[in-house]
Amino acid sequence: MLRILAPTDFSMDGYNATLVAMRLAQRFGSQVIFVHAMAKPPVPANSPENLFQSLYREEEQKNLEKLREECQHLLDILNMRHGEIHYKTVVVPTPFAESMLEVIYREKIDLVVMGSRGSTSLRKILLGSSTQELMRLTTVPLLIIPSFFVFDGFKRVTILLQHKAQSYRPGVKVLERLASSYNATLHFLIMTQDGRQIHNITEICTDTANWQYLLEFPHSISSMAETDTLAGLKDHMAQKRTDLIVLFPDRRSIWEDFFSQNIADDLAAQPKVPILILPNQ
Template sequence: MKTILVPTDFSETATNALQYAAAIASQVKGKLIIATIINLPVAPVLSEVINPSLVSLEEDYNKELSRLAENLREKCNHQFEVETICQYGFLLADLNEIVKAEAVDLVVMGTKGATNLLDKLVGTNTSEYIKMATCPVLVIPSGATYTGIKNIAYASDFESEEKIVLQQLFGIAEPFQAQVAIVNVQTNYQLDIVPDKEIIQDIKKNFPDKNFRFAQVQKSKVVAGLYEFIQENPVEVLAVAIQQQGVVEDLFHSSISKQLVQQTKLPLLTLPTKPYRKSGIRSIAQKQPAIKVN
């Protein structure tokens, strides 16, 4: 894990996520990219003309990004590289393009969680993005601080294909020498399509040299079972697989991950079932799009 992307709107929540990401970058000696995507109105896009006020806005954002980057460099004694991106576009649509262009290994985003009924219905930018993300996303709750990562709990239904997801998870865990607990919550309504022993043996076969263990919890609801495990065991990060939009959503992953994003107090690591492949990398950091002014 070498390249970490942090989208920011300069809010308190985003700034907290940036501090968390900086601590990770410092530990793994990686590259940190701070990105701001200025929402582009439809009319200027169609006419290929951008209002002068947007030019001023871009200049202000670039100054703020530069300030953030320099502060991080000084605070962390230049232990890692910091780059910035400021561009016009649409946050949810453009993040994956940046991920591919910059060969990003991890996106770090902040969240306040669902604070009212409207948030629960429409979701936050973070909860919407993780459904379409093509690389792992670490969701940092407001107020969470970095204390190291030694234990990661991964929620598994012991029914889905785990190989692709676990490859990503172990890739993130290894730089921290963290142990992964593969946690299965057994409920009364859960269908045992594939025998648990078969799933366990398959994981052991595919990852013989990785640092992990299995844990099973009996509980009426999956989220309650996961919280029980977290309370009784040392856990710094909770992980879950995510089915991307455009495919039939897995009921376990879609419903559980949504609740976890909204409710968890721990950083939540979401892992796409169809991650992007690193190829044709073209850096766009510190480069801005051409602007036409009427």
């Protein structure tokens, strides 16, 4: 069973992401863990510990109730009954990223689905937000849902790769499930230093046997020079009508891998396209 984590801050952006998470869970028969990271209640520094604990439990119960109400609203919108989807609600303390990592480990999460926190610019997402923290630290695939995104499956997927050895990642299994479920066409877009064309994806795959299943989907392979990344990516997405971008960042930093050439600016120009990040575990 696919286990999905859906963080929410009760904003419209967070709500939209939880709606996508619920629809994915409905399609895959998954379990969803809805989670909210709650700030500590403000109390004077010299307050007794029992006062803090009392206020914390009270605030925690309020947030749990809001989560349950949001889940019920999602069920109503999707015309679903309790029991059709397995889900639970969890409230954790801030800081956000550390708490999410703990839940990912404890609940054996396979996929995190979260919003871009109201921003229409990917550059804003990647500068100091909770989303950026989790993008940098996550050990499981992370699906970022942009504001006002209307979910209708993922049928045309652009997989952005650098021209270097690409090792197989366990998170590819999630991509395979999405592609299979929605009969997706995969478009491999490879950035090369000199602009030379790559005609076979196995040229950069270090473990071709494990990549083979992806290559069994309808797919295309194209290349572009790194110096033409901005214009090339924009043209590619328009031509292919991309509805999901997949990134394979190195462990060190997503910025260093994919955004050092201001690719973020180009992705920001496509604010309605979700991004699936497959981390190097």
